[in-house]
Amino acid sequence: MPTITPATTEDLSAALKDASAQNRTVTPTGGRTKQTWGHPIATDVEISTKNLTGILDHSWGDLVATVAAGTPWSAMQAALAQHGQQVALDPIFPAQATVGGILATNDSGLLRLKYGSLRDLILGMTIVLADGTIARTGGKVVKNVAGYDLPKLLTGSFGTLGIITEATFRLHPLPQHTTHFIVRSAEIAPLADLMTAILQASFSLERMQLRTEALAYALDLEFATLPELLPEQEQRLRTLAPTLSIDATTAAIFNAREQLFTQPAATVLKITAPSNKLAALVAGVAALNQLPDHEATCVADPVGIVTVRLTAAPEQVTTIIEDLRARVLGIGGAVVVLATPHTSDPWGPAPAAIDIMRNIKKEFDPQNLLNPGKFVGGI
Numbered sequence: 001m002p003t004i005t006p007a008t009t010e011d012l013s014a015a016l017k018d019a020s021a022q023n024r025t026v027t028p029t030g031g032r033t034k035q036t037w038g039h040p041i042a043t044d045v046e047i048s049t050k051n052l053t054g055i056l057d058h059s060w061g062d063l064v065a066t067v068a069a070g071t072p073w074s075a076m077q078a079a080l081a082q083h084g085q086q087v088a089l090d091p092i093f094p095a096q097a098t099v100g101g102i103l104a105t106n107d108s109g110l111l112r113l114k115y116g117s118l119r120d121l122i123l124g125m126t127i128v129l130a131d132g133t134i135a136r137t138g139g140k141v142v143k144n145v146a147g148y149d150l151p152k153l154l155t156g157s158f159g160t161l162g163i164i165t166e167a168t169f170r171l172h173p174l175p176q177h178t179t180h181f182i183v184r185s186a187e188i189a190p191l192a193d194l195m196t197a198i199l200q201a202s203f204s205l206e207r208m209q210l211r212t213e214a215l216a217y218a219l220d221l222e223f224a225t226l227p228e229l230l231p232e233q234e235q236r237l238r239t240l241a242p243t244l245s246i247d248a249t250t251a252a253i254f255n256a257r258e259q260l261f262t263q264p265a266a267t268v269l270k271i272t273a274p275s276n277k278l279a280a281l282v283a284g285v286a287a288l289n290q291l292p293d294h295e296a297t298c299v300a301d302p303v304g305i306v307t308v309r310l311t312a313a314p315e316q317v318t319t320i321i322e323d324l325r326a327r328v329l330g331i332g333g334a335v336v337v338l339a340t341p342h343t344s345d346p347w348g349p350a351p352a353a354i355d356i357m358r359n360i361k362k363e364f365d366p367q368n369l370l371n372p373g374k375f376v377g378g379i
Contacts, residue, residue, distance in 0.1 A: 001027075001042075001043065001044065001045060001046055002045050002046070003029075003045075003046040003047075003048055004045060004046070004047045004048070005047075005048045005050055005051045006047065006049075006051065006052065007051045007052070008052070009052070009126055009128065009134060009165040009166065010134070012047065012049075012052070012128050012163060012165055013128050013132045013133070013134050014132065015047055015132075016047070016128055016129070016130060016131065016132040016163070017131065017132030019044070019045055019047075019369060020130055020131045020132060020367060020369060023367060023369070024043075024044035024045050024369070025043035025044045025045070025368075025369050025370075025372055026043055026044070026045055026046070026047055026130075026369055026370055026371070027041070027043045027045070027046045027047070027159070027371055028046075028047050028048075028049070028100075028104070028159040028163045028370065028371065029046055029047070029048045029049070029050075029101075030048070030049050030050065030069065030070060030097070030098030030099075030100050030101030030104075031050075031072060031093070031096040031097045031098045031101055032096075032101075033092070033093040033096050033097045033101065034097070034101060034105045034107065034338075036338070036339050037105055037158070037338050037339075037346070038158050038346055038347075038371075038374040038375060039346060039347075039373050039374050039375075039378070041371065041372065041373050041374050043371070043372070047163065048070075049068075049069045049070035049098060049100050049163070049164075049165065050070045050098070051070060052068040052069050052070035052071075052100075052165055052166075053068050053070045053071045053072075053075070054067070054068050054071060055067055055068075055071070055076065055079050055080070056068055056166060057168075058079075058080070058083070060083040060085060060171075063085065063170065063171040063172065063173075064123065064168060064169070064170065064171060065080060065085075065087075065168070065169055065171055066124075066166055066167070066168040066169075067099050067166065067167055067168075067169065068099070068165065068166055069098060069099050069100030069103075069163075069164045069165050069166060069167060070098050070099070070100060071098060071099050072094070072095060072096060072097065072098055072099075073091060073094040073095075073097050073098065073099060073102060074094040074095045076099060077094070080171065081174055084173055084174050084176075085171045085172065085173060085174060086171065086172055086173075086174050087121060087169045087170075087171060087172075088111050088114070088115035088116075088121065088171075088172040089102075089108055089109060089111055089112070089115070089118055089121060090108075090109030090110060090111045090207070090254070091107040091108060091109055092107060092109070092257060092258040092261065093258060093261075099164075099167055100163070100164040100165070100167070102118070103118065103122065103125075103154065103155050103156075103164055103167060104154075104155075104156070104157065104158055104159045104164065105156065105158060106118055106119075106155050106156030109207075109254075109257065109301075110207040110208065110209055110254060110301055110302075111206065111207060112301070112303060113205070113207065113208060113301070113302050113303055114205065114206060114207075115172060118155055118156075119151075119152045119155050119156075120170075121169055121170050122138070122151045122152070122155060122167060122168070122169060122170075123138050123151070123168045123169060123170055124136070124137060124138025124151060124167070124168035125137055125138055125150065125151045125154060125164055125166065125167050125168070126164070126165045126166035126167075127150075127154060127161075127162035127163060127164050127165065128162060128163045128165060129161075129162045129364060129365070130162070130364065130365040130366075130367060130369045130370050131367075135150070135162070137150040137151060138150070138151045138168060151167075153360070157375070158371060158374050158375045159370055159371045159374065160361060160364075160365065160370050160371045160372075160374060160375045160379055161360070161361065161364040161365060161370065162364060162365075162370070163370070175206060175224035176224075176226075177224065177225060177226060177227055177230075178206060178222055178223065178224050178225075178251065179222070179223050179225065179230055179233070179234075179248070180220070180221065180222050180223075180248065180249045180250055180251055180253060181220070181221045181223075181234070181237060181246055181247065181248060181249060182218050182219070182220055182221075182246070182247050182249045182253065183218065183219040183220075183221065183237075183241055183244050183245065183246050184213070184216045184217070184218050184219075184244065184245040184247075185216060185217055185219075185244050185245070186215070186216050186217075187217070188210075188217045188279050188282060188283045188286075189279070190241070190243070190244055191210060191217050191218075191219045191244075191279070192210075192278070192279035194219060194240060194241050194244070195208065195210065195219060195278075195302060197240050198221070198237075198240070199302070201236070201240070203223060203233065203236070203237075204223050204224050204225045204233070205221065205222070205223060205224075206222040206223065206224045207220075207221075207222040207254055208220065208221050208222070208302050209254065209256065209257070209299055209300060209301060209302075210278065210279070210282055210299075210300040210302070211256055211282075211297070211298060211299040211300065212282060212285060212286045212296075212297050212298055217282065217286070220249070220253045220254065220256070221237070222251065222254065256299045257299040257307050260297065260298075260299060260307055260308075260309040261309075261338075261339060263309065263311070264341065265311060265341055266295075266309045266310060266311045266339075266340075266341075267309070267310045267311070267312075267317050267321075267337065267339065267340040267341070267342065267344070268307065268308065268309050268310075268337075268338045268339040268340070269307070269308040269310065269321070269324070269335055269336065269337055269338065270305065270306075270307055270308075270335070270336045270338050271305070271306040271307075271308060271324065271328055271333060271334070271335050271336075272304055272305050272306075272328075272333050272334050272336075273304050273306070273328050273331055273332070273333030274304055274331060274332060274333070275302060275303060275304040277304070277331055277333070278300050278302065278304060278306065281298075281300070281306050281328075282298055282300050282306065285297070285298040285306070285308050286298075288310070288312075288320065291312075291316075293312060293313065293316075294310075294311070294312045294316065295310070295311040295312070296308060296309065296310045296311075297309050304333075307338075314342040314343075317340065317342050317344070318342070318344065321335060321337065321344060325348050325349070329349070334348065335348055336348070347375075347376040347377070350376060350377040351376065351377075354376070354377045357375075357376070357377065357379055358377065358379060361379050
């Protein structure tokens with residue numbers, strides 16, 4: 001499959017006009033860190049954004065920046081950090097994953113607990129539609145409400161509606177000082193109670209994750225606080241959990257979700273569910289390790305997202321996925337297969353709004369050229 005690497009939005013527009021005229025299907029790519037997400041497909045041409053890089057505008061006084069879509073996430077963050085600012089989002093593989101790819105797959109991390117999801121941070125976009133039309137939507141101010149909110153629609157659309165070439169973000173100050181702790185328990189209930197207590201208390205919490213370990217459960221915490229206030233924060237934490245093991249650690253502990261993707265022979269699932277079901281889901285994953293030839297571990301975001309790595313025989317993996325989907329669907333959640341060495345439906349049952357989604361696809365891409373079949377319901 002030939003690859004085109006445009007240097008500007010206009011070049012990308014010309015490439016899509018040519019593909020549209022020849023009725024050629026297109027796969028948009030960035031850092032290629034999430035190419036396995038969604039249905040596997042084959043298209044006629046690949047259009048890469050890797051040459052569309054850099055901070056195009058940084059209004060640091062207004063906490064707003066516009067970034068080219070091919071910019072690696074970590075490179076963008078490093079540039080913004082020179083002014084003590086950030087896009088408050090921590091996706092996986094930040095050194096390779098690009099701004100456009102992260103938007104297209106709606107990847108996020110634990111910072112969403114404090115700062116909101118990716119859709120809350122995006123203010124505007126430049127996109128190129130399947131016929132080559134260049135569309136600029138949103139704005140460079142935080143309170144821009146004119147017209148439809150297309151940035152939210154494009155976020156998480158897996159490149160099926162258009163190719164993002166620029167994005168404008170709402171920024172936040174970088175915390176100057178952070179400290180990190182691991183709280184361990186042989187049972188999950190004390191950690192679930194501690195999570196609730198921390199969220200209800202006035203801690204300066206930046207991130208928190210609940211995960212499985214070999215012989216225990218762990219709750220990882222990141223606080224943003226002045227150095228002189230650290231002893232008080234730690235003492236308050238120990239007062240809330242007097243019987244639990246609490247150890248200092250580093251920010252590297254929050255790479256745990258990314259590490260779930262580093263074992264090629266494993267299946268990786270994303271489970272979304274109400275946050276009050278989080279502890280039960282994590283305990284259920286841990287229980288899989290008691291079955292013969294099963295290995296399971298997970299990292300849970302307090303907002304209700306659990307990433308699971310599972311190793312088992314193909315037929316066992318299929319059974320586990322089907323069972324999880326039936327259970328999670330009953331509580332208003334979903335199970336998506338992000339990576340697997342086995343044959344599996346990544347999306348599961350189509351959502352109730354699938355007809356609306358298909359009509360939107362037809363409006364944006366009537367020839368069905370962009371990532372056809374990649375998304376949920378074969379969109």
